[in-house]
Amino acid sequence: MARPLSEEKREAILAAAAELIATSGTGASTASIAKAAGVAEGTLFTYFATKDDLLNQLFLEIETNLAQTMMAAYPAKGGSRERIRHLWDRLIAWGAANPTWRKVLRQLKVSGRITAESRRRSNALFRESRELVEQSMAGHVDPERMSFYIDTVLIGLADMTIDAMAASPKKQHEHLKQAGFDLYWKGTAV
Amino acid sequence: MARPLSEEKREAILAAAAELIATSGTGASTASIAKAAGVAEGTLFTYFATKDDLLNQLFLEIETNLAQTMMAAYPAKGGSRERIRHLWDRLIAWGAANPTWRKVLRQLKVSGRITAESRRRSNALFRESRELVEQSMAGHVDPERMSFYIDTVLIGLADMTIDAMAASPKKQHEHLKQAGFDLYWKGTAV
Amino acid sequence: MARPLSEEKREAILAAAAELIATSGTGASTASIAKAAGVAEGTLFTYFATKDDLLNQLFLEIETNLAQTMMAAYPAKGGSRERIRHLWDRLIAWGAANPTWRKVLRQLKVSGRITAESRRRSNALFRESRELVEQSMAGHVDPERMSFYIDTVLIGLADMTIDAMAASPKKQHEHLKQAGFDLYWKGTAV
Amino acid sequence: MARPLSEEKREAILAAAAELIATSGTGASTASIAKAAGVAEGTLFTYFATKDDLLNQLFLEIETNLAQTMMAAYPAKGGSRERIRHLWDRLIAWGAANPTWRKVLRQLKVSGRITAESRRRSNALFRESRELVEQSMAGHVDPERMSFYIDTVLIGLADMTIDAMAASPKKQHEHLKQAGFDLYWKGTAV
DNA sequence: TATGAATGAGCCTTCATTCAT
DNA sequence: AATGAATGAAGGCTCATTCAT
Structure with missing residues (x-):
């Protein structure tokens, strides 16, 4: 054939x-x-089929990889803080390991060429891990702020932390990673 | 003539x-x-002279406006928290009032067409207000984390907060603004 | 194998x-x-072998079919008028029955992709029937105009008649067919 | 400006x-x-604006020229036969003088790229001359066949005649022009 | 200075044909 | 013989920039 x-x-x-x-x-x-x-x-x-098709598939490829990384790494056991901390480490590691993909994601998100369908699929990819995070954060945060903390801030703050790391000498990386996590954890405490 | x-x-x-x-x-x-x-x-x-020139001037126009807003609003008196809180409110108000500019900034920043010179000028515009913020935060945060909190997180978190507000019904706006500030303030406490 | x-x-x-x-x-x-x-x-x-080859073979396939229709239908007996009339009816029937082929022929003829060789073969296909028509028309027309009437006008007029029929309600078809034939027969009379 | x-x-x-x-x-x-x-x-x-636009304007340019030729030439006086004959001569002369345009028209008509709007405009261009022809032919033809004779056959037959002329030595041109007209005039007689 | 026609490189996409399977 | 992926030359159209008016 x-x-x-x-x-x-x-x-x-x-x-x-x-x-x-x-x-x-x-x-x-x-x-x-x-x-x-x-x-x-x-x-x-x-x-x-088209350039837009390529762009959308690339978007989903990257999102899939990120979602899998988050899922694969999520610890089944441990206290809330430890689990979120572990996830945080994963997120930072992923970003540090995939600088090109991070840049691509930023470009694609701002391009206006990612379809609603692609965004929907992307959301679906993160659904499961998002629920685990929600469970872990349950006792720690004001429930009314849950969505803001998880859907908006978590990845955004990780992103900013990776940016700061990328702009700093290597010896500061661990320090910045800690600073980012502290900000998130203390900042979200009820 | x-x-x-x-x-x-x-x-x-x-x-x-x-x-x-x-x-x-x-x-x-x-x-x-x-x-x-x-x-x-x-x-x-x-x-x-060129399209890139237009883009760079537009970038500086917007940054200038934002920097002026921040300066003009900065309270000479009050406790640290109150001053930062006031700044935070200004930032949020500016973003809510200038949705087009926020989108433009995002586009320009990923476009790769903003020159190093423009970025330098932009930094200069914020120098003064940045210093005031630093003074206000002085006793509140770990000095080693100062730059991360001010140069990376402050505006980034405000941006995320405005995004979340834009995606929510109006009655939640105040609540989100508060959540964002709490996150910042509590999260940065030493 | x-x-x-x-x-x-x-x-x-x-x-x-x-x-x-x-x-x-x-x-x-x-x-x-x-x-x-x-x-x-x-x-x-x-x-x-090539697209042009396909086009030329398609051309000959259709011309062969039309030539065969004309030959198969040609009456051995009867007066000139009746024989031409019979041929006319055949031509019209063929066109009405094969609208796709008529369109294809039109496309191919203006395409500039039908080779001289194909045109020669096509002429050969019609040679026999053309001679029969010439015999039938012999006493009816000015010999000097024979070629014009047969080689140019006959099929061209039939074509136009079919077009007119295709654009008219069915009940007018017979009337148009008659009008076309009258035009041809009376118009070619010496 | x-x-x-x-x-x-x-x-x-x-x-x-x-x-x-x-x-x-x-x-x-x-x-x-x-x-x-x-x-x-x-x-x-x-x-x-587009290639199709160019094609359609070219179409109308040629049709306009042809329509003007027909109108400009139409004799106000004389018998029916003479007037139609004069028109016939004009048509043949136009075709002989504009071989490229004739080919273009053929290509465009078969191209499927001439819009309905262009065809409508083209019809409008010929409306006036068509009416004059109809008046001239009034006593000469069966009224029921009028449209067929004018709208379908007249230009089509002229076209065929010009084709035949183009394929013949010059000394036969006059003869063919006459043969075409005779065919039309005698063939359409009631 | 203001205008908008002129330019040609560059973009996305299609297509006849070839060739590995 | 049959398949359909691979190829690269066009094709129609857009665009930043220049320049005649």
Whole structure:
């Protein structure tokens, strides 16, 4: 049945797209992406119907990875603080390990090219871990502020912390990670 | 009899640019901006040498306004908490009053088109108010964390708070503003 | 164990090509034709070396069918008028029965992609019937005008008549067919 | 008020388009048209918003010219036959003088890119001359066949006649023109 | 100075054809 | 023989910038 679509190529395209979008924004041309991925211009379109399709799939790819990281790492046991702390460490580690993806996410979120459908799917990916976080925070925070603390602040603050780390010498990293967590934990206490 | 550049036109162009960039990103065409400003395509280039120039001036225009707002509002007297609280309220009010500018800032910051020079100037604009904040926070926070709390977190958290407010019914606004401030104040306490 | 080319597939491709070319012109993509024919994109090229080859074969397929219709129907006996009239009826019936093919022929003729060779073969297909028509018209027309009346006008006028019929309510069809024939017969009389 | 749109350039583009479309069909690229017209690729789009727009304007340009030719030439006096004959001569002369336009018209009509609006405008252009023809033919033809004779056959037959002329040596031209007219006049007689 | 036509590089996408499977 | 992924040359159109008026 002819040559099958190569998962390898698909990922090469997504990786090339990530690299270029992190650098030049979503304006990066499909031609440059194809070239960086080592395929012909036309080939990109056998893997992704349109550029928007590529952008949305890239978005979901990254969100999936992040969601999996959060889930995989969530501790089943321990006190609230320890569990959230562990999650926090994971979040920071993920961001530090994936600077390109962070930049891409920022570009995509601001691009106006991520569809409502993609956002819905992304939310679904985080549903489970979000619920675990909510349980862990239950006794610690004012219930009325729960959504704000989890849906808005948690990842946003982690993001800011990683930014600060990226702009600082390595020896300060641990210190900043602690400062970020303290801010979150103390700040959210009822 | 060289007619002088009209400040009125310059501002019309900046305003039109803000509106369109908020909506469509920095990809908004100079032609569309000129049209929205009510001037000819070519006229835009007698006020701004290049599109990047326009973008950078717009960036500084907005940052200047925000910096002035912060300075103008800073209370000379009162306890630390009250002064920071007042600043916080100002920040939130500015964001709520200028949703377009907030969107533009976000677009410009990820666009990769704001020069190092512009960023430096922007920092300079905030120097004075930053110092006042530092004084107010002096006894309250661990000095080693001062820069993180002021340079990274303060505006970032205000931004997130405004986002959350924008996504909520009006009757929750006050509550969110309070939640944001509590988070900041309690979280930064030594 | 070379599988022989399947006549069935060849015709499926030609039929699909006819359908799509009638609708979208010769710009119809080979991919869309293959899909409509239920074969793979590449398969089309094992049956037709190039798109132009497909177009030319389609042209000849239709011309062959029309020529056969004309020959098969030509009455051996009867007066000139009756024989031409019978032919006329055949022509009209063929056109009414094969609207897609008529559209395709029109597209192909203006496409500039039908080779001189194909046109020559097409002429050859009509040679015999053309001679019969010439014999039937012999006493009726000025010999110097014979070629014009047969080679240019006959099919052209039939074409126009079918167009007019297609644009009219059914009850007028017979009337138009008669009008067309009258025009031809009376108009060509010496 | 800056450089005004140049009617000269507009017509150069239309002329270049006509030349290329006559030769290669509506598939002629906008790049090749611009080049042939001696303007930059982008310039074409300041005169015609889209390629379809160019095609439709070209269509109307040609139809307008033909309609004007017919009107300008229509004799106010004389018998029916003489008036139709005069019109016939005009039609043939126009076709012989404008072989490129005839080819273009054929291409455009078959292209599926002429809008309903353009066809409606085209009809409007011919309304007046059509009425004059109808008056001239009034006593000569069966009223029920009037529309068929005027709207379908007249121009179609002239077209065919010009084709035959174009394919014949010059000394036969007059003869063919006569043969075409005879066919029309005698054929339409009641 | 203000205008908007002119420019041509660049963008996303399509397509006939080839070739690995 | 059949399949459909791979290819890269176009194609239509947009856009920042220049320049004649």
